[in-house]
Amino acid sequence: MSRKIAILIESDFYEHEIWYYHYRFAEAGLEARFVSRLWGQPQITFKGHEYHAPFECRDSFEDIDDQALADYGAVIVPSGMVADRLRYTEDLSRLPPAAAFLQRAFARPDLLKGIICHGLWLTAAVPGLVKGRRLTCHPNLYGDALAYGAVFVDEDVVVDGDLVTARTGNHAHLLARALVERLG
Template sequence: MTRRVAILIEGDFFEKEIFYYEQRFAEAGVEAHFVSRLWGQESLTFLGHEYRAPLNCTRSFEGWSDEDLASYDALIVPSGMVADRLRYTDDVAGIPPASALLERAFALPLLKGIICHGLWLAAPVRHVVAARRMTCHNNLLGDAAAYGVDYVDEDVVVDGDLISARTGGHAYLLASAILAAIDERNPR
C-alpha cells in the first residue's frame, strides 16, 4: 500500500519548510503530493516567500470526494501565507473551499498536520480545532484563543490525529511526528 501525504500549497510559501517536506517524506518512502486550488488550470506555479523559488502544482483538491481525501495518510497545512491565501472565497456567505476540505479531513481518520500560521485555515471552521490541544506561532495566540484551542506552549503537540508545530522552522518536528504516526497506523 502506497503511503502518501497531501500538503496544501499556495504562493508565499516558506521554501525551507516545503523543500524539507519534499526530501524528508521521500526519504521515508512516503509520497508527498502538493495540492491546491487550480482554478480550472492544469497546473499553477507558486512562488516562495523569501527566495521566490517556484513550485509547480498539478494536483487540485477541488472536486475531491471523501474517498479521495481518505486515500491520504495525512493532510498538512503548512506555515507562511499559504493558509491565508487559501482562505479566499468568491462566495462570502460560504466556507472557503480549502477550509471546507480541512473540515472534511477532521471528519475522517487521516492525520491532520497544522504548523505555524496554518491555523488560519481553520478560522471559518473553528469547531474542528475547538478544545483540541495545539501549538501555533506566537503571533497567533489570540487566534488560537478565539478558535477555542487548548493552547500548549511546546514546539510540537500531538493530540490524537491532530499534530501541530509552532513555526515553519519546526517542520522537522512536524514531519517526524507525522511519520511516526503513519508508521504506527500502517507498519511496513
C-alpha cells in the same frame, strides 16, 4: 494506513519547509502530494516567500472527493501565507474551498492533520475544528487559537490524537517526524 500525504500549497510558502517535506517524506517511503486550488487551470506556479523560488502544482484539493481522501494518511497545512491565501472565497455565504477540504479531513479521525505556524488561519472559518483541542502555533496566532476555543500548549510540537501541530516553519522537522512516526 495510507502512504500518501496531501500538503496544501500557495504563493508565499516557506521554501525551507516545503522542500524539507518533499525530501523527508520520500526518504520515509511516503508520497508527498502538493495540492492547491487550481482555478480550472492544469497547473499553477507559485512563488516562495524568502527566495521567490518557483513551485509548480498540478493537483487540486477540489478533485479529492471523500473516496479519494481515504487514500491519504495525512493532510498538512503549512506555514507562511499559504493558509491566508487559501482561505479566500468569492462567495461569502459558503466556506472557502480549502476550509471545506480541511473540514472533510477533520471528519476522518483515521486521517492525520498537521498544522504548522500560520496554517492555523485556515481553521478561522470553521473554528469548531480545533475547539477544545490541544495545539501550538506561531506566537502571533496565540490569540487566534484562544478565540477558536483551542487549548494552547507552549511547546514546539503538540500531538492531540489525529492533530499534530508545530510552532513555526523552523519546526517542520518536528512536525514531519511526528507524522512519519504515526504513519509507520
